Amino acid sequence: MSDNPASAYDMSHVEETEERRTLAVIVDNEPGVLGRVVGLFSARGYNIESLTVAEVDRDRHRSRITIVTAGTAHTLEQIEAQLLRLVPVANVTDITKSKRGLERELALIKVAGEGDKRVEALRISEIFRARVIDTTNKSFIFELTGASDKVDQFCALMEPLGLVEVSRTGVLSIKRGAEKG
Amino acid sequence: MTVQTKPEAKTDTRQMTGAEIVITALKEQGVDVMFGYPGGAVLPIYDALFTEPSIRHVLVRHEQGAGHAAEGYARSTGKAGVALVTSGPGATNMVTPITDAMMDSIPMVVITGQVPTHLIGTDAFQECDTVGITRCCAKHNYLVTDVEDLARTIHEAFLIATTGRPGPVVIDIPKDVQFASGTYIGKEGIHKATYKPQTEPSAHGIKAAIQLMKKARRPVFYTGGGIINSGPQASEALRNLQAVTGFPVTSTLMGLGAFPASHEDWLGMLGMHGSYEANNAMHDCDLMICVGARFDDRVTGRIDAFSPGSKKIHIDIDPSSINKVIRADVPIIADSGEALNALIKAWGKSKPQDLSDWKAQIDRWRSRNCFAYGESEGEIKPQYAIERLYELTKARDTYISTEVGQHQMWAAQHYHFEEPNRWMTSGGLGTMGYGLPAAVGIQAAHPESLVIDIAGEASVQMVLQELSTAVQHNLPIKIFILNNEWMGMVRQWQELLHGERYSHSYSDSLPDFVKLADAYGGLGLVCDDPAELDAKIQEMIDYDGPVVFDCRVTKAENCLPMIPSGAAHNEMILSEITGEEIDEAGRKLV
Numbered sequence: 142m143s144d145n146p147a148s149a150y151d152m153s154h155v156e157e158t159e160e161r162r163t164l165a166v167i168v169d170n171e172p173g174v175l176g177r178v179v180g181l182f183s184a185r186g187y188n189i190e191s192l193t194v195a196e197v198d199r200d201r202h203r204s205r206i207t208i209v210t211a212g213t214a215h216t217l218e219q220i221e222a223q224l225l226r227l228v229p230v231a232n233v234t235d236i237t238k239s240k241r242g243l244e245r246e247l248a249l250i251k252v253a254g255e256g257d258k259r260v261e262a263l264r265i266s267e268i269f270r271a272r273v274i275d276t277t278n279k280s281f282i283f284e285l286t287g288a289s290d291k292v293d294q295f296c297a298l299m300e301p302l303g304l305v306e307v308s309r310t311g312v313l314s315i316k317r318g319a320e321k322g
Numbered sequence: 323m324t325v326q327t328k329p330e331a332k333t334d335t336r337q338m339t340g341a342e343i344v345i346t347a348l349k350e351q352g353v354d355v356m357f358g359y360p361g362g363a364v365l366p367i368y369d370a371l372f373t374e375p376s377i378r379h380v381l382v383r384h385e386q387g388a389g390h391a392a393e394g395y396a397r398s399t400g401k402a403g404v405a406l407v408t409s410g411p412g413a414t415n416m417v418t419p420i421t422d423a424m425m426d427s428i429p430m431v432v433i434t435g436q437v438p439t440h441l442i443g444t445d446a447f448q449e450c451d452t453v454g455i456t457r458c459c460a461k462h463n464y465l466v467t468d469v470e471d472l473a474r475t476i477h478e479a480f481l482i483a484t485t486g487r488p489g490p491v492v493i494d495i496p497k498d499v500q501f502a503s504g505t506y507i508g509k510e511g512i513h514k515a516t517y518k519p520q521t522e523p524s525a526h527g528i529k530a531a532i533q534l535m536k537k538a539r540r541p542v543f544y545t546g547g548g549i550i551n552s553g554p555q556a557s558e559a560l561r562n563l564q565a566v567t568g569f570p571v572t573s574t575l576m577g578l579g580a581f582p583a584s585h586e587d588w589l590g591m592l593g594m595h596g597s598y599e600a601n602n603a604m605h606d607c608d609l610m611i612c613v614g615a616r617f618d619d620r621v622t623g624r625i626d627a628f629s630p631g632s633k634k635i636h637i638d639i640d641p642s643s644i645n646k647v648i649r650a651d652v653p654i655i656a657d658s659g660e661a662l663n664a665l666i667k668a669w670g671k672s673k674p675q676d677l678s679d680w681k682a683q684i685d686r687w688r689s690r691n692c693f694a695y696g697e698s699e700g701e702i703k704p705q706y707a708i709e710r711l712y713e714l715t716k717a718r719d720t721y722i723s724t725e726v727g728q729h730q731m732w733a734a735q736h737y738h739f740e741e742p743n744r745w746m747t748s749g750g751l752g753t754m755g756y757g758l759p760a761a762v763g764i765q766a767a768h769p770e771s772l773v774i775d776i777a778g779e780a781s782v783q784m785v786l787q788e789l790s791t792a793v794q795h796n797l798p799i800k801i802f803i804l805n806n807e808w809m810g811m812v813r814q815w816q817e818l819l820h821g822e823r824y825s826h827s828y829s830d831s832l833p834d835f836v837k838l839a840d841a842y843g844g845l846g847l848v849c850d851d852p853a854e855l856d857a858k859i860q861e862m863i864d865y866d867g868p869v870v871f872d873c874r875v876t877k878a879e880n881c882l883p884m885i886p887s888g889a890a891h892n893e894m895i896l897s898e899i900t901g902e903e904i905d906e907a908g909r910k911l912v
Binding site for chain 2: 173218223
């Protein structure tokens with residue numbers, strides 16, 4: 142027996158790199174369905190980097206849950222299979238793997254400052270095509286839509302200019318082209 | 323609630339109360355026995371049950387007993403087991419059986435009462451968040467807040483519990499919904515759009531499997547509880563496929579009985595306390611055909627040394643079982659019976675390859691006689707007790723349940739099964755206290771059969787109160803206790819892993835089981851002499867009523883053979899534990 146035997150619980154011998162994935166999970170919009178999905182992730186030790194949910198088909202009571210997760214190829218395969226075990230889950234699409242994914246996030250960003258800092262904040266917001274949706278003599282609230290890294294970058298630039306707080310939706314995703322799913 | 327049904331012309335649309343809907347739906351689902359315990363939040367359902375002659379209600383003494391009894395009923399009949407309990411503690415006491423049924427894929431429908439809808443969320447008397455608590459341990463669950471959804475929900479619950487990979491489904495019904503008047507809808511046409519288990523194997527999967535099977539030199543069938551769940555026709559298909567291929571067969575704990583133990587190609591159970599020949603065959607095979615099993619850690623042992631030279635075909639109805647632990651070369655997502663029949667068809671009239679070298683090797687392993695044990699003068703060895711029990715009951719119509727621990731493993735090793743649905747044990751969750759209430763459920767399903775709970779004196783004390791249930795309902799179960807005055811498996815692990823420091827594993831202050839049986843109105847028997855064992859077992863069998871058999875066995879006997887934690891299949895301990903078998907990393911495992 143080697144010094145460090147792998148056990149049934151130890152999957153580390155299959156050293157694999159972690160990948161970040163965006164999954165679109167279509168579910169029946171019934172009470173507790175989000176709890177089932179979130180509970181599955183915590184019970185089995187999977188990561189959730191971001192999660193958004195809203196009803197997308199009122200007639201069929203279908204909601205779309207967008208989950209950004211990270212894991213090895215083995216874990217990601219299990220996440221999909223485990224999600225599909227949940228009775229109200231209709232289907233799971235790996236948007237990242239499809240290579241046709243579009244991802245967007247909406248952020249509301251409050252920045253307070255005066256003088257040059259205030260002018261600079263406004264100038265940068267124009268570069269990022271952020272909209273000002275509220276203003277006082279001392280503050281702006283910007284509305285920004287874009288990929289997550291763009292939002293990150295904008296927040297980083299606002300930090301020295303008086304960033305007060307940020308509210309983000311988390312990632313939304315959809316596939317390019319004419320087809321559904 | 324978004325239960326979808328196809329419109330059906332002849333759908334039943336009677337008006338009745340929610341409680342009557344429950345009983346009517348259960349009847350339509352063919353429920354003849356249910357297990358339960360009343361309480362405030364289920365009184366309307368109990369009231370509707372009062373005048374219902376076609377459903378036998380077995381009153382248990384603790385809700386956990388109702389759950390395990392429903393499991394025993396389900397496992398021994400292939401039908402869904404049904405339990406009915408009240409809100410709050412009634413529901414929380416059901417959590418163990420629900421989890422147990424989830425782990426072992428047992429079809430069960432649990433109906434729980436709930437406080438009235440207007441009190442939900444107010445911390446009302448006997449309120450708990452039943453759907454929240456059971457969300458992660460049930461296959462599915464419902465809180466029914468509108469009586470108009472009730473009938474459809476119950477029918478859908480049975481559909482989900484019994485199809486695909488079976489499991490427990492919980493229906494939480496607030497008391498006002500039980501009183502409210504609503505429309506009864508029949509089960510015809512009930513379906514759930516998002517629930518579509520795949521039962522038919524893919525043609526290319528079957529083709530790929532047959533290609534591997536035809537050129538295998540050292541094949542083995544590794545079969546599991548999925549075959550039992552699929553129904554008797556799946557066991558039949560396994561036997562037929564084995565007959566045309568000649569491949570040897572091993573099984574998990576949950577799959578015992580799917581293949582006859584008397585068959586010359588039966589290897590015995592595999593895994594931690596499985597047979598030497600089964601585990602070595604798994605390790606050395608060149609083709610493993612896994613049917614309805616899930617590569618549990620008790621089966622695989624050390625993963626990176628698991629069957630290193632084999633191709634693996636994995637047949638399972640649950641896609642998440644595939645590649646979860648061991649990567650499959652040929653995954654087939656299907657009902658095991660359908661897949662086995664497809665394999666038989668695809669095999670056709672082909673002659674099986676010459677497996678004589680492989681079978682000769684298996685015979686060499688078999689000749690080690692791994693389940694042999696030393697005789698001890700004047701003492702009953704636990705293995706001997708099971709052997710005698712087997713010999714004296716094998717010709718009868720017998721069902722066996724067990725608790726959890728050494729006695730469970732000895733039962734699996736030394737009691738032999740020829741048919742499916744005869745062996746009820748808690749495999750996945752390992753629930754001490756499963757066997758006695760399970761026997762209650764089995765006996766309720768099979769009133770004329772001999773039902774024996776092979777127990778340990780520690781496990782059985784977790785559920786002793788169900789003796790009262792057995793007596794009340796004329797369920798003549800036999801509780802055969804291998805009494806070694808230890809939590810035997812804990813003691814064995816402490817001997818093996820913790821330097822013989824037997825921390826809190828001694829069963830002190832045991833009850834006098836004979837008096838105990840007497841107190842409950844059953845028969846108590848005690849035996850500590852091998853010479854008297856047969857006669858006492860016969861007395862137990864012949865007694866028309868519940869029996870508690872206190873079988874005093876060798877105290878410090880270890881359950882062997884054993885694959886130590888963190889070791890591979892070919893590193894079994896056969897005869898003696900020295901304490902040197904497990905290294906530091908292995909000690910950290912369970």
